[in-house]
Amino acid sequence: MAAPRRRERRDPIRQTAPRRPQPPLPRRKPSYTVGPRPVRHSPLPTSGSLPWPTRLLLLAGLVVLVAVIVSAGSGALGRAAGSFVGNVGGLVGDLVPTAATPSPTPVPALVPRLDKPRERYTREQTYTIVGHLPTGFRGTPDASVRIYDNGKFVVAVAVSTTTDFVVPDVPLVEGDNELTAAIALPGEEGEPSDAISIIRDDKAPTIKLTSPKDGLEVTAATVRVAGTTEAGSAVTIHNVSSGGSTTVIVDDKGAFRVDVTLIDGQNELSVTVTDPAGNSGQKTVTVTRKAGGVTATLTLSSKTVAGDGQGSLSMTATIKDDKGRAVSGGTATFIVTPPNQGALVSQPQDIAGGVARWSVTLARDPLGGSGQVVVNVQLPDGRSTTTLATFTVRP
Helix, strand or coil, X not given: CCCCCCCCXXXXXXXXXXXXXXXXXXXXXXXXXXXXXXXXXXXXXXXXHCCHHHHHHHHHHHHHHHHHHHHCCCCCHHHHHHHHHHHHHHHHHHHCCCCCCCCCCCCCCCCCEECCCCCCEECCCEEEEEEECCCCCCCCCCCEEEEEECCEXXXXXXXXCXXXXXXXXXXXXXXXXXXXXXXXXXXXXXXXXCCEEEEEXXXXXXXXXXXXXXXXXXXXXXXXXXXXXXXXXXXXXXECCCCCEEEEECCCCCEEEEEEECCCEEEEEEEEEECCCCCEEEEEEEEEECCCCEEEEEEECCCEEECCCCCEEEEEEEEEECCCCECCCCEEEEEEECCCCCCEECCCEECECCEEEEEEECCCCCCCEEEEEEEEEECCCCCEEEEEEEEEEEC
């Protein structure tokens, strides 16, 4: 008997029907989209990646919530909440930067400007101020310009329709005057302008002569005039006897000195001082020169010279001793001062037979006027003398 056929047991899970062949999927053509690329969003930060300011804010909020719950029944809610809110606000202010508040645009100051004076010194009792208003301020209703002297109010004028303003007849005090101006509106006044300085001086300057003494007698051809006066002044020494003049400016201490040429005989010297304000003072002294036994006579070729640029002038000096005899030896120097021109000085001319000569052609002078010639004689033995003559230039 044949052995029974063993039936094979199959696992139902593994026993699956064979797959049917699937048709291939249709291939799609790639499509291109014109436009911006899609934006990828960053993933939300996890709890471990929160920044410290955010963590502290969350912790502060939690503390406030707990405090509110605890103090709700005690009536201290308002006080506690206010305290916590203040603390948290301060913490947030320290941790979270705030945007800087922009500074306001500065507004130009309404300050006028004053013209500086041409001369700082004056002897006048009043002064005319010229000034300028800020741009865009001209013609402002109810506005005025107020003038101050040394900080004290003096006068006010209405604002004009132009940017310039003039304030005439501003009174000055004796001495220093610091003048300023300010723009005034109803109920307010702007900043003062920069000051201008004026010194009022209406007193004549004093003169103190240290030399020469009045009535001095000398044998030299020159004498030194020296003294003191107001600093900044001009000193003019005029020899009335000879017609010559010299002007010098005193130093910062008011001192001056200058050598003045003398003629034989009496010399009246007039010393005039003019200070920066235009005030003047005068003093006169007399100096007599004794030539020491020698005299000179000056003769000109003409008393009138043409001013056409071709006029010539010849000079002759005759030198004699005290007995009337001609002197030989020594030199004579001629100084010609035409009107409206500088002085012309000769080289020392030899004296021969008691005579020395020189001639010069004058430059063109359309104005004309009076001129003079001075001759200085110097002898070998030390004796000297000076004399002069005048002439006229015809334009």
